[in-house]
Amino acid sequence: MRITVSVDGTKYTDDVEPRMLLVHYLRERLGKTGTVVGCDTSNCGACTVHLDGHSVKSCSVLAVQADGCEVTTVEGLARDGRMHPVQQAFHDNHALQCGFCTPGMIMQAIDLLADDPDPDENAVRHGLEGNLCRCTGYQNIVRAVRDAASKMAPGAGPVAEQVSDSEITSRAPSHTGGGS
Amino acid sequence: MTATAEPEVGKARLRKEDARLITGRTRWTDNITLPGMLHLAVLRSPMAHARIVSIDTSAARDMPGVVAVLTATDLDPDGEIGMPCAWPITPDMRHPRRPVLAATEVNFAGEGVAVVAARSAAEAEDALEHIEVEYEDLPVVLDMEAALAEGAPLVHEDLGTNRSALWVFDSGEAGTGGDVEQAISDAEVKLTRRFRQQRLIPAFMEPRSTVVDPTGPQLTVWSSTQIPHILRVMTAMTLGVPEHKLRVVAPDVGGGFGGKIAVLPEEMMAALVARKLGKPVKWTESRSDAMLTAHHGRDQIQDITISATRDGMVTGLKVDLLADMGAYLGLVGPGVPLLGAFMFNAIYKIPAYRFACTNVFTNKTLTDAYRGAGRPEATFAIERMMDELAAELGMDPLELREKNWIRHDEFPFTTVAGLTYDSGNYEAATERAKQLFDYDGLRREQQARRASNDPVQLGIGISTYTEMCGLAPSRVLGSLAYGAGGWESASIRMLPTGKVEVVTGSSAHGQGHETAWSQIVADQLGVPFEDIEVLHGDTQFSPKGMDTYGSRSLAVGGTALVLAARRVLDKAKPVAAHMLECSVDDMEFTGGKFTVQGTDQSVGIQDVALAVFAAHDLPDGYEASLDSDATFDPENFSYPHGTHLCATEVDTETGRVSIRSYVCVDDVGKVVNPLIVEGQIHGGLAQGIAQALYEEAVHDESGTLTTGTFADYYLPSAADMPTFVTDRTETPSTTNPLGVKGVGEAGTIASTPAVVNSVIDAVRHMGVDDIEMPCSPMRVWQAIQGGAR
């Protein structure tokens, strides 16, 4: 089947097998290897991307279902070499160790903040329930998400990754702090 | 540039490795694609024990995209290849050959029987369904005690027994203490308990993957491994590939926790298939395959007897273990219980001790190292026993510990297990933890809740632990019959522009070596943190190493760095003196500069590097290089310690446990990067708490793993974890020049008993004195019902 998908701002047209998962399309066809596969039961969240602005586990979506959609992966978040505030917060708060869960965690966290721009600790923990991390014990991930929240203007909009370059620049934290 | 820059060591530097990981520019093994590369999929046995009657691969061979379908007969026709075990703990240890693919018999559910090579991963996977294997059932043995019983079915018929080895340490015989039987028979108080260390799955987030390229001058193996160097040696020895014709690369590796300390049949299989077909191949496992076939951890039955005086002085400790090896022996699996053998006595002055461990075969996935490897099991047992003893004696469990632990003015202290603990301050860590925890306040609340019969009871759990880290003095490893040494190596290369390449033999997979190693070298050489690049994990530029496990990297590998840096300075000094036209003896080195004493004449190390590169004007006979190597072999282990306090609320009507507060004060010696240390503690705590409350690998009676996916195996999420309160005391280790101890396993080792002790403490007044792990609501509720009866 022929599909046309915009991924990280670039339009691709491809013939894919109907059974091909979106995550395999991204990794194997487009070389978007920043998005990873951690399980085969849709439990780990490592493969999380945004489909038309909302987080999905790309291992539970078929590539054909993304036809006509906009997909954003962790590779499409930075603007002009500047990281998205959530990426920056993960760095600032040491919210990753091996980094395997990180792309999915970041994509989920952005979605969470779009729904709830100022989540308390409990809301962050529950909002990330579908994303597993074996390294960090989650504490610094929770801290990073709340730090990012405090640095992104309230109501950043449903698709936080679409904030303009100037907004990202002005919000990019220059030092650590904030959070819980 | 000032000469008195703030030291890098001790700074909470943000990590260098983050940039690629948070932007998706990673180099996971599964990302690698090579021209002509074929994809492998492995057909695995659904049976836990069966004879292979026949394998028919013809239909699979005709499937689209399939290039080859291979079995043991194709890969190893003479049945000569066996997976290595590097730790023959006794001379008579029984060690069955573990083939790359099973030829005649499968011994656990998940063992590979055939491999498909196809042009895509999906096609390889599809073809598996078309391989016909006829099995003939053999009796299955899963329980260790049943396996040791007379007339039990045998996992390996030819061995004549399911017992692999018996290993004993006895303080009376070793001369490190008294006779434990005597101590127990003389005792005023003695207690015996049986604990079960359930089977766990390491569950690193990145599934294992390997790519082998046979087309170059060397056979190149990329693998998601913790041990690229050991893998190279072992591959050479296992397959007979000359070592110099092998290159092993561990690119970005997504966690290990001991689970990637392994030489995999799949790695050997990929190498054999690649050579046979002359094409690069890739094998990447699914999570389900990872759960089933990546080695599991723990799985011990511990029978413990402790003896004491009425006033609470411990007089003896006797430990009898059964350790489930699974169907075969892993790379270091037989030695895992031995890593605990020296730790059951923990921080206490116990005068008599005996440890005996029987390693047993069952028809299950093999077990091997999992975060802490042997030490969590030991710490759990002794810390649970201390609580039980305190209850028996009617003492506060902290007071009992204080009475028995080694006081800070008693170091160095040689324990009943024969180790010499160089340093520690258990009093200080405990005091700090009590303050942060409000120990006395929580005890009062506990009393009040008991008095009011509150359905939600409060429990306080304690764990005062130590561990042996910095694996390991090579001589000690030799005396324990381990197959290799415990040294680590480092190289430092001063580049012409003054930048520095640091090559380390330890191979990080989340631990942040690139950052921490840069901090260490920045201080040693006085060059900026940013000017240092840390290289690791590729035998082509890092030919020597013992890799990363056992909280060893900093204490051993970090020390190698310091030694290499000192050699760079030794080599730079004569050049600097030559440039400054002074005598070598008149110079001092601080802040990256050689200065003529008492003057302001100086030259920076980075300028010396350029002068050595140009080599136009060097002292006569000077060998034009600053590059230096060093290898460090520790003389002793390092001994981190700490006090962990956990308060849980237990709903006595539902059995639900929730952690109300968790405080830990760890003493990991000098800290290079507090951010990284804290992260290691957090992650370790989560894994230890998960053992206490959530995780267990379960097999049904046929030997099928029923917790084979993340839907069934309870890996905790953010919502399952509390917020930890962490703090540190700092008693520098005296066994290495950095004063560091290691932090990779501390959290895991300490937290499991702290949590279980707190759960039991909450319901002890209801007649409960033990709950098997994981303390699920069902188990807790049943224990309460049983206790009340």
Ligand code: FES
């Ligand atoms: S890979 Fe998609 S949820 Fe695990």
Ligand code: FES
């Ligand atoms: S950082 Fe390793 S799994 Fe999350």
